[in-house]
Amino acid sequence: MEIINQSKNQVTYTADEAYKESLVYFKGDDLAARVWVNKYALKDSYGSIFEKNPDDMHRRIASEVASIEQRYANPLSEDEIFELIKDFKYIIPQGSPMTGIGNPYQIASLSNCFVIGNDGDSDSYGGIMKIDQEQVQLMKRRGGVGHDLSHIRPKGSPVKNSALTSTGIVPFMERFSNSTREVAQDGRRGALMLSVAIKHPDSEDFIDAKMEQGKVTGANVSVRIDDAFMKAVEAGKTYQQQYPIESANPLYKKDIDPSVLWKKIVHNAWRSAEPGILFWDTIIRESVPDCYADLGYKTVSTNPCGEIPLCPYDSCRLLAINLFSYVDQPFTAKASFNWELFKKHIHAAQRIMDDIIDLELEKIDAILQKITDDPEDEELKRTEKNLWLNIQTKANEGRRTGIGITAEGDMLAAMGLRYGSDEGSEFAIEIHKIIAIEAYRASVNMAKERGAFSIFDAEREKNNPFILRLKEADAKLYYEMLEHGRRNIALLTIAPTGTTSLMSQTSSGIEPVFLPVYKRRRKVNPNDKEVRVDFVDEVGDSWEEYVVFHHRFKQWMEVNGKDLTKNYTQKELDELVALSPYYKATSNDVDYLKKVKMQGAIQKWIDHSISVTINMPADVTEEVVGELYMEAWKSGCKGVTVYRDGSRSGVLIANTENKPEAEDENTTLDFPTTRPTVLEADVVRFQNSKDKWIAFIGLIEGKPYEIFTGFADDEDGILIPRWVNDGVIIKNRDADGGSRYDFQYKNKRGHKTTIEGLSYKFNPEYWNYAKLISSTLRHGMAIEKVVDLINSLQLDEAINTWKNGVARALKRYVPDGTEAKKQQCQNCNSTNLHYQEGCLTCKDCGSSKCG
Template sequence: MSVQTQPKVLPTTYSQDDAFEASVKYFNGDDLAARVWINKYALKDSEGNLYELTPNDMHRRIAKEIARIESRYPNPLSEETIFDLIKDFKYIVPQGSPMAGIGNPYQIASLSNCFVIGNEGNSDSYGGIMKIDQEQVQLMKRRGGVGHDLSHIRPKGSPVKNSALTSTGIVPFMERYSNSTREVAQDGRRGALMLSVSINHPDSEDFIDAKLEQGKVTGANVSVRIDDEFMKAVKANSTYTQKYPIFSSNPKFSKTIEANKLWKKIVHNAWKSAEPGILFWDTIIKESVPDCYADLGYKTVSTNPCGEIPLCPYDSCRLLAMNLFSYVENPFTDKATFNFDLFKKHIHVAQRIMDDIIDLELEKIDAIIAKIDADPELDEVKATERNLWLNIKTKANEGRRTGIGITAEGDMLAALGIKYGSKKGNAFSVEVHKTLGIEAYRASVYTAKDRGAFAIFDAEREKNNPFIQRLKEADDKLYYEMLEHGRRNIALLTIAPTGTTSLMTQTSSGIEPVFMPVYKRRRKVNPNDKNVRVDFVDEVGDSWEEYVVFHHRFKQWMEVNGIATDKNYTQEELDKIVKKSPYYKATSNDVDWMSKVSMQGAVQKWVDHSISVTINLPNDATEELVGKLYLEAWEAGCKGVTVYRDGSRSGVLISNEEKKEDEQQETLTAFPTKRPQVLEADVVRFQNNKEKWIAFIGLIDGKPYEVFTGLADDEDGILIPRWANNGLIIKNRNEDGTSRYDFQYQNKRGYKTTIEGLSHKFNPEYWNYAKLISSTLRHGMPIDKIVDLINSLQLDSESINTWKNGVVRALKRYVEDGTQAKGQTCTNCSSGNLIYQEGCLTCKDCGSSKCG
């Protein structure tokens, strides 16, 4: 007798169009929020199949998993309780990696947003340096941002016992780590890296200058760890002694410098290019609760890429944000109040959820280690990666660090009728963050009652820590409960840049003020359609209609005050409306800079990690002002500070402004005059409309030298495996003596596969234009100028225009970040203030980004 087996029920899948339509409806017509959610956070497999239709499917997935962990402990939260708090991004918002990874069976990735790595004993051997390089790449492929410090590397010119005889110093290794970052893809985005160095290191000046040279260290953020002694020397206009090893009482090398000379260089470079950032290292270490356990492996050495989480080697952190706007009752009315009772209640739940996410992370790490063990490589090949994750697992399990923070600070204040940056605004923000800090610690103590304290908790070690002392002064009952029961988590709080999260909460980002309350956007239209208004015709003849876009909460203020939101206002009318609103003179470009610095310092007192915040300055801001802001930040107790002067990252940065003309000419003609027979090549895949296209980019020193592109999937096109992302382009000759270009890649068994004749696989018309574009590349024309050239081509054939768009998309990824896009306007707000960021055109006025 045969046994009937039930057919396996396959999960429901959705098309991109279905998910987009449903998500736009979910976000009340906000297509940008819908697209961000689909691209970054919706559950999908490696084939691109979507398993979630709207964000509430994601919230249900997350709630189920957190409830599963809760069931292990006393007094568990139900799935419905969790779902009700996270749905619609209203109250509690897991960020980034937790949102994408919790309950995701299709991707073996970490739930941690950020990591710091380092070497035991600060080894600066080549083996140690290469180990860090490999660890960085292994973390980035699992979706994490990484930071590490370079202060252990011996300075330039130091004796070494190898063929070089002397050390090359820090800068070449900055380049190595930066290049590794650029090589790692993370679901359509690049990895994120923070490199830091102590100001006490003799090579710190070279570190500070490294990014000013064109094309250098483009894959990393850089920050200088500045100690109090250096800052005092700056104020006193005195000297400062640099050492290697840093701060050694018996250094191998030391030199005395004028502190103000180096300080002015830091200020100048930050004014010019927004980097380096500054980390006030003595403040960070003194305030750090985990550093009470420094001898047990918790000595802070660097930060994550955005600077809000200082970490010890192999520790990591997961992030969650509280949506502050949702705690304002009767927003934008004279009855508006902040519901502190509800806020406190939700903080306790949020901290429990954060602790649950650590258990989920430990499961993810076990899966990563199992994947490593199952891989066919030799054990010695896998050893570094395996040990890395074992170290991370130890830290996550032992310290159970969390990163609870906020978003919508700017909208919260506006909804209460309080001006961001005012004394009243700063005082209220401090009260909110003090409440968050105290209640998160209380929640961690209560959780320790049920689940146990973190493994190495020792109240005696922490008793003199300034942050713990402030908690004791504010709430001695909490302090004595912590002495009795311990605390579940070694450190708890941060303020991260919420970026894409704020697009989905439809609020201002993080602790920052609102960027712009209103701007104009353009919609492409058919000028022959009836009842269509044409406001603008671009350089290629496309017609556009302009319409007003309101920041979501500004629109809510308008509705509350009976102001029509569906009218096409003139700019003068918009200015009058904004002037009446609580957002007037309270945007990022309006806020008083000194006030913002003092606010950051006051809020920092209640954040045990750090704060990611940028001080936006107008283009005409002076270097003197930047220096004053940095000094004020140090004196106010900030742990770090970054300034951005409008336009400071536009164009190409050259290390020596007085470069001679012949040197500049040499830069433009750096490529060889004769095409090498073999070129390294990248493979770029993309879609033009609904067609699959492929491009092969020949490279010299990582820079585009030639391009071939066309259809990837028709009878005359090219099909290669999706995992083949690079290879070689080889110039060969046909039997008749004509030249051809072949593409060669290595298959998974290690055998080489060759596709002959790229030049003949595509439409001959494409090939003719490809020769033109390749010629401009070979003569050193800047990529952004080539992109402009291609965009300006007036082509009759629809297929050639499609080809043109494909070449532009393929080349844009090689445009240097920060390069100004001249002659183009933002389709969101019509601004001409566009720069390239990771191959995408980003508007510096409204923040919108468009790739392709």
């Protein structure tokens, strides 16, 4: 564990102090304040917080970036940089840069995205294990990782080892997925993208892997689809799969009916939002870095969200420009876009991005020094050291950047343009064209002052479609680039902005607004003179309804003289939205074919890619999903992901009464009717009063299927090492033919240790209740409902302790965001509760209870 001592003289704040200061900063926005304190405030390994609000963070970042600016001509000052990034108004470093710049308390990368791979496409066990270790080493430094599996030989291929034939791709998908789940990143799991070419003979198994029980739960998966496959689907012709996929003389090949595979891709995406699709020939054809493929810049996969296609060992740092802030007099008839300021800030953003590469190189130096200083044997450190040396080379040589945007939806609304309309799309395309031209111009200007990226070669790039598009749009820029080169090999992206948009209080990334207005209720005391009672429920409790407005919708109301204090009826709210530029422009309103065409047109001005989700209603057909994919390919998209409302549990679901029963997110339809012989298992320890307990939770697809609990570390219980957190539960038979459940785990030498007969170790009464609870789990009852059932059991005091522990253990598996029914907050009495990381969290006051 890496712990860096804090300065004794530095001012520190409690979490509550930082939260209160941030709440003022965000003008009462509780969610934004909590996100900033939890994810981005500077803190050490002991939990000490060194920043009271985002102003402190932005000053930290500005100081570090300014120190790099001083190395070059015409430097930006610290105050100039601070003015650009403060208040999340104009330029917003994303995720890893925001957390890591100027952070002395962690040795971590500033890169958001990495791709790894083997030279020579090795599929030996040694090569696969090397990738596995590299993935883990990157994730522990906070990076999201992607890699491609097309180099692994297909199932049944001859191999020269004791197995005689290859196992194919899927077992290695599971290996990499499991490694991701093992690596915690500041309280969250690692992010992984696995891809494979449709041309690979195992691509069908790859597509199905996440649909099977318990497989690949720790990775996003995408299929690399080539033009030949799409044309074959369209024309109804055969398609050849082969291995190796790029060989002129493959070892293995077969002709398939591509429509069968196509329908499977569409069905799985319709059902579960995966796999995503990468239109690989479009990616490679448009890629500027692939002009240098023979020098190590051949694109092989993407980062987990798909917006940065990369070659092995390259990385990228991300930054977003807040488009809303360039609208003058927003939401009025005089609204206009400040093009002059916008262009000026694009140049500044590209400079800051290039400065962050220098800061990243300093971070890599610190990581390499940490590896050198570690007392481990040099042989054990070799893979990690070589990994970072390779990343250092790519960062220094190519100097790749990732300028993107946020608030596209709000920007269009502020201009009086409806998202998805022809006029809105045309304006959005012009925005991204200007970003491309001015960012490239900034990179050329930096090449004059700082030097071009070291392998720049105009001759290599002369036929690249993206470069030719720039030439047509701005010939002067193109010829200056021929003369001076460019500072960065590739520059642009559109990433999801998630928590960034929460703090900028805008719509996210390129997406439209999710909802401009919605209602909440909070429980009130009817005798309080200061409250308004809007609703009395069936048990007589009184409730006040209040409206929550999207920040920019509220700004539209203010500008247009709408009453923010009024208690609107639903009909009045609907009428209010209908008057606004957000009408028919939310995520579920926008015509998905128009959105994908807009994405394709914008993609022409993005040299990397775009992370965007096409939202579709629950009742959309698979045929329509297929049509959308086909249109995405024809429109020039590099990738596409669809989300059908209700198709994935744990995701915010629209309020609708028409959800198909078979797709109810609270029902697990694919649990086996017969218990498998072996189940993956988590070990959960908990303490109630003075009693120590242990739970063994059998899992299928990462969801609880059975649970056994009892006393831990006790003469009457189970003695198991504290470091054991997982293993397998095996159903066996005793000599008399009765069932027995054994728990098996690997010790620190990798040898298997088995604890026989969990049923013999626990109190029989506990065991019988555990069987009852396991039965409800196996029949697909939602976890939160199982927890409610457990809590409702009327048991004597002795077994109540056990009951509370079981409920606590199972809460860990409730999907984040799940609403908690018939419970109220102990702090404010609201019933607006949901589960977050197993804890009941109040959306109104923010209090959390994990017991």
